[in-house]
Amino acid sequence: MAKKQQQQKVVLAYxxxxxxxxxxxxxxETYGYDVIAFAAELGQGDELAGIKKKALASGASKCVVKDLRREFVEDYLWPMLKSGAVYENGYLLGTSIARPLIAKHQVEVAHAEKATAVAHGATGKGNDQVRFELTFMALDPTLEIIAPWxxxxxxxxSREAAVDYAKKHNIPIEQSKKKIYSRDRNLWHISHEGADLEDPANEPKDDLFVMSQPVSQTPDKPDYVTIGFHEGVPVKLDGKLTSGVKMIEALNEIxxxxxxxxxxxxxxxxxxxxSRGVYETPGGTILMTAHAALESLTMERETMHYKQQVALKYAELVYYGQWFSPLRxxxxxxxxxxxRSVTGDVRxxxxxxxxxPAGMKSPNSLYQADLASFTMGAEYDQIDAKGFIRLFGLPMKVAGAVxxxxxxxAK
Structure with a gap:
């Protein structure tokens, strides 16, 4: 039995x-698995520097690294941006949206390497375990899922115990018991959890931020950027055609x-x-703001209001790890x-x-100055409003009378 386990190949999301x-x-050490490490380049800066060397030194038989930034942007971030998905009024889903992409390619590596299992490092308390495992189940339910936590x-x-284990086994890590935030970074955002943030009463410290400056250290003059969209997809930055990856990188910086x-x-x-998390999503916030503004200019009322309901469900699907679902x-x-109508420029x-938003224009704009003006004109007969209100309010009038x-x- 032990010999069979030693020969089993496992692809670990690393x-x-x-x-x-x-x-x-x-x-x-525990099971004698032949571990193949898989790392995804999603725009996490220099975090992948030397990762192959580190994986092999830690005992991996092989380390596969894939640059998935373009696929991440075009097939995951842009659909999510178009949906308007935001989880619970604040979280722009940076970690959530990356997990199905990583797990998808992890399955592909498992097939290529003839591995029988896939593994992840998500804890039994978090959301990532669900996101990884639902993707594995959707794309290849025959693979064994190994979740050490x-x-x-x-x-x-605990993370403190993990730090002790790493030191005992001479595994190079950046974390220490004094600097033990759990972070996840990609092109879209960086998340911060744990340590002093576990108490909601604690204000995030200025030295927490990685992708952005504390507000107290920001310039005293504003900057402006113009985003050009074609059918809901950002294609231009300040008038120049720009790839999705380059655009997000530039917007993250500014x-x-x-x-x-x-x-x-x-x-x-x-x-x-x-759970309590602090998120930095500079470029994503700019794009979401610009996209929502352009929709307000180009989308008629009933579609816009219904889409807002869809956005709530879309955010749940992403957050819950149900990306590869028929509903999504x-x-x-x-x-x-x-x-189809969301084309134009937003400053x-x-x-x-x-x-x-500081101004927008679109060839598909539904805003008509003559209709919106306070000056009455022939195109809008205010007498029509009288009958409209009478009929629109009829149910309330009847209910009020009853x-x-x-x-x-009763008196």
Missing amino acids: SGGLDTSVILPWLK KDPKFKLT GGRHAVGQVDVVENRLVGMK EALDAFIDVTQ VKLFKGRCT SRREQKG
Whole structure:
């Protein structure tokens, strides 16, 4: 039995962070697995520098690294942007949206390497375990799923214990017991959890931020950027055609300089508990703001209001790890139709942590100055409003009359 386990190939979603750094050698030490590390380049800066060397030194038989930034933007971020999805009024879903992409390619690596199992380093308390495992189940239910944090033999029940394990096994890590934030970074955002943030009464410290400046250190003059959209997709930055990856990188830089996109939220996890996270999403916040502004100019009322309801469900699907679900695909079909008119330019002002529209135009604009003007004209006969209001309010008028009659009868 032991010999069979030693020959089993497992593909581990490997970031080089604290959790996966200790899980890799633990899998070999505890079960004798042949561990293949898989790392996804999603725009996390220099975090992947030397990752192959680190994985091999930690016991991996192989380390596969894929640059998925373009796919991340075009096939995941842009659909989510078009949907308008925001989880619980603040979280722009930066970690949530990346997990199905990572897991998808993890399955592909497992097929290529003839592995029989896939593994992840998500804890048994968080949302990521669901996101990884639902994707595995959707794309290849025959693969065994290994989740060490839910294994009774895995005794590293805290990040402090993981730090001790890493030191004992000479595994290089950046975390220490004094600097033990749990962070996840990609092109769209960076998240911060744990340590002093676990008490909602504690204000985030200025030195917490990575992608952006504290508001107190931002410039005293605003900057402006103009985003050009074609059918809901950002295609131009300040008038120049720009790839999605380059656009988000540029907006992260300028937005971060003005502390745009910093949110501090207590959210409801899928597993039932509340958690507190601080997120930085500078470029994403600029794009979401500009996109929403352009929709307000180009989308008629009933579609816009219904789409707002769809956005809430879309956010849940992303947050809950249900990206590869029939419902998400169906909602994308609806959303794509709504975006046919969302073409134009939006100018955005960045200043002291705020991101606000500062002008927009579109060839599909539904705003007509002669209709919106306070000056009455032939195109709008105000006499029509009298009959409209009478009929529109008829149900309320009848209900009010019945209520008054009942009140009089009770006296």
